[in-house]
Structure formats: C-alpha cells, structure tokens
Amino acid sequence: MIRLSIPLRQTLSRLSLPVLVAAAFGTMLLGKADALLAERARTVLADVLTPFYAAFAQPARAVRDAVAELPGLLALREENARLREENERLRRWQAAALALEAENVQLRGQLAFIPERAPAFQTARVVADGGGVYARAVLVALPPGVEVSRGQIALDERGFVGRVAEVGNRSARILLATDINSRVPVTLEGSRSRAMMVGTNGGRPRLQFWTEDTRPAEGERLVTSAQGIAFPAGLPVGVVRRTPTGGAEVELFARLDRLDLVRLFDFGLGALLPPEAVARPEPRGRR
Structure with missing residues (x-):
C-alpha cells in the first residue's frame, strides 16, 4: 500500500495544476455563457465569505x-x-492672588477706603470708517433713546480705542488713538513713568515726552494716566515697540482694523473739559 500510495500522490500532484487551470477556464466559460448564474454564484460566495472577512478585518x-x-x-x-x-503654576498664582485680595480688603478697611462708582457704558456697532475732518475715525450707530456725550471713552474687548469726538441724534464719531489729533496721557507700568501717546495717522502711535531718566522698554505695558483729568487711570492701552531709529511706538491692544462693537464708557470726565479740548482737528494729510 505504501509503495502504491507514493506514485499516486506524485500523479495527483502533477495533475493538480492542470485541473485547477481547467476549472478556472470552465468557470470563465460558464460566466460568459450564463451571466445571471455567475452573478448568483458570486453573490452566494460573497454571502458565505463576508462573516470571515469581517472577523479578519476587525x-x-x-x-x-x-x-x-x-x-x-x-x-x-x-x-x-x-x-x-x-495648572500647577496657575494654582500658585491663584493662591497669591487670594492672599493679595485679602490683604487689599484689610488695608482698605483700615484706610476707610470709598470705592469708585462703576462707570456706565453703552454698546454701539461700528457702521462706517473714516469720514469727516479726521483721518482715523469710525462712525457708530446709536439706538433710539441712547445718550452719548463728547469725550466718552471707547473700548473694545481688548483695550483703549479712542474718544467720542462728535455726537448726533442717531450716530457718534469716535476719534481713534491712531489719528494725528489724538493725545492720550499714559503710564509705563514697569517704571510708573508718565508719557504722552500721540497719533500719527499710521498703524502705531508714537510715544513722547517721557522722563529723561526712564527709557521705555521693549514690550512694556502701557495704561492710561489720570494726569490732565481727560482720562481715567488704568485703562489698558498697549505695549512699547522700539523703532530702528531709537524711538518708541505703541502697539495697541485694540484691533482698530477690525472694529465691530465698541463700548462707550461715561467716567464723568467729559463735563470737566471745554468742547475744544476733546479734539482739535488738523488737516487729514498731515503726519
């Protein structure tokens, strides 16, 4: 039996390839002869193999x-x-802030401190840029019944924008901080030195008239100064940027090129100023 099985296996191995080739050709001929039958066969085969495909594919x-x-x-x-x-660093800052807040409350109690009244404000939408006698100004629409006065401070969500220069029944014009007519007293937060931010009709105002012993540092924050009673103290303005010539400019926090909504704050300072002190228009082309 063993002697017979060996030649039988050899014969079957030699015949397997021709048999498979013949079966393949037969299947192709059957598919050409009866397309509907071949399609049904493929469908049945796919149905049978799909569970195995899914099991191996997962x-x-x-x-x-x-x-x-x-x-x-x-x-x-x-x-x-x-x-x-x-998060750990913020927790340390939170602990320090809570300690400072408690100390601040205690010191205010000892000094009989009277807190300032929160300023009233109105929100207005910017509807137009430029126009009028100012090169850098925007026009805002005022809803009916909203009262706005000259000299009110305009802020966006980031910082100082400008001041109200003209007021109508349904609109108001805001003189931007970059206009050549704009003069804003500021304080350098690092050195507590005072200076003047002057508009240039360009993208960044200039910083002028700081004290001789204090040089504005690159990146130093600026806030408004209460000097001259025109502005309240502490409003965020921007940071110092040094120029190649050694001057100092202000990169404003406010995005004046994409103003949509502004808040007009009434700090009660406009009534203390004469009308001509709010803005003195100069020619639009002057720089």
Missing part, C-alpha cells in the same frame, strides 16, 4: 487605527504634561 482595522493614533497619543501625552505644569 483586528486588522484595530491595529491600523492604533498605529495611526500613536503620534496623536504621544502628542497628547506631551500636551497633558504641559497642561499639568501650567
């Missing part, structure tokens, strides 16, 4: 997704470590 998909998410997981790990460090 692990392969899981492995592929895991490999694709690996860079993201590594980035998330680094981001998580950074956020933990930042």
